Amino acid sequence: MGMRSRMVLVAGACAVLVAATACGTTHENSGTAGAGQQGASKCKGPGGKYVIGMSQANVAEPYRKRMNDDISKAAGAVPQFTVTFADAAQDNSKQVEQVSTFITQQIDLLIISPNEATPLTAIVKQAYQKGIPVLVLDRKVDGDAYTEFIGADNVDIGRQAGQYFANVLLPQGGKIAELRGLAGSTPAKERADGFDQGIAGHNIQIVAAQDGDWLQDKGEQQADAILKANPDIQAIYSQNDPMAEGARIAATNAGKPNLPITGIDGLPIEAGGIKAVQAGRISATFVYPTGGKEAVDAAKKxxxxxxxxPKTQTLSTKLVTKDNAAQVYDELNRG
Structure with a gap:
């Protein structure tokens, strides 16, 4: 993974980036204590100017670049906002340091997508306890010392993926492999737990599971090793689309170009999972909204x-197959 610039200042006028995904949301009011107080302490109304710090786990994943783009575009429509981006490059210590710098700079609000949950928990709590509203995006931290969590239900996505294997890909059961994301990130565990629930009782056996850290090249390496050790596997469940694309390369090289492979993310871009489904490289994916627009909307409130x-905002998802891929792609890009 390349080391990107530590911070990029994005002023309100920089509203020329990729359009945000248009996914519906539901609000789960599981407690707003602290959120209102923090908002009130920082709120200066429409006449104020506000600096938002965005701490991104990495920008090597297309999903995370899209998240930053969605935040930039949404913030560009709010002239009171200036957003400063920091790229942790999958380094927990670096992300802690970057958030600490944001706190020292006395930003008005923090948006963070943590690299891993536990290592980022204390610094997020520190920001929150200093009265900085904190929006946790996509990946969680431990505890509840934040203003709002915005993201899709990864257990449910994993469960739906498991049901797709059980009902569509392998209704008679079979042996499969799983490519998991970064071990310490909450989506990796939740997507694995949900998938186990979805295949329970359907005679589907996960004979190999490896961490691909959400990256295509590592997904390819892991899939290559898995296929060499387990040439009889009948499908691969990948926890995101880039790893699924890597697995497709490995499967093709192994003489299995038609091996069913599924992903998650469903980015509505030319290099995204929806187009991969249309092209037949992966069998299915699930739309996983970035939450960028929703985070800026929450900051504005x-x-x-x-x-x-609300303490939690759950974003909607959708199964994408060849039957509906073109329609979903158009819907998301119209939004």
Whole structure:
């Protein structure tokens, strides 16, 4: 993974990036204590100017680049906002340091997509306890010392993926492999747990599971090793689309070009999972919204409108197969 610049200042005028995904949301009011107080303490109304710090786990994944683009575009429509981006490059210590710098700079609000949960928990709590509203995006931290979590239900996505294997790909059962994301990140565990639930009782056996860290090249390496050790596997469940694309390369090289492989992310871009489904490289994917637009909307409520936000905002997902891929792609790009 390349080391990117530590911070990029994105002013409100930089609203020329990729359009945000248009996924519906539901709000789960599981407690707003602290959120309203923090919003009130930072809120200066529409006449104020606000600096938002965005701490990104990495920008090597297309999904994370898209998340930053969605935040930039949404923030570009709010003239009171300036967003400063920091790339942790999958380094927990670096992300802690970058958030600490944001705190020292006395930013008005923190958006963070943690690299791993536990190592980032203390610094997120520190920001929160200093009165900085904290929006945790996509990946969780331990505990509840934050203002709002915004993301899809990864256990449910994993469960739906398991049901797709059980009902469509391998209704008679069979042997499969699993490519998991970064071990310490909450989506990796939740997507694995949900998948186990989805295949339970359907005679589907996971004979190999390896961490691909969400990256295509590592997904390819792991899939190559898995296929050499287990040439009889009948499908691969990948926890994201880049690893699924890597697995497809490995499967083709192993003489199995038609091996069923599924992914998750469903980015509505030319290099994304929806187009991969249309092209037949992967069998299915699930739309996993970045939450970028929703995070900026929440920031606006807290800082400009002086309103509270729910403790959890759950974003909707959708199964994408060849039957609906073109329609979903168009819907997301119209939004």
């Amino acid at each position: 807290l800082l400009i409108d002086c309103q509270s936000v």
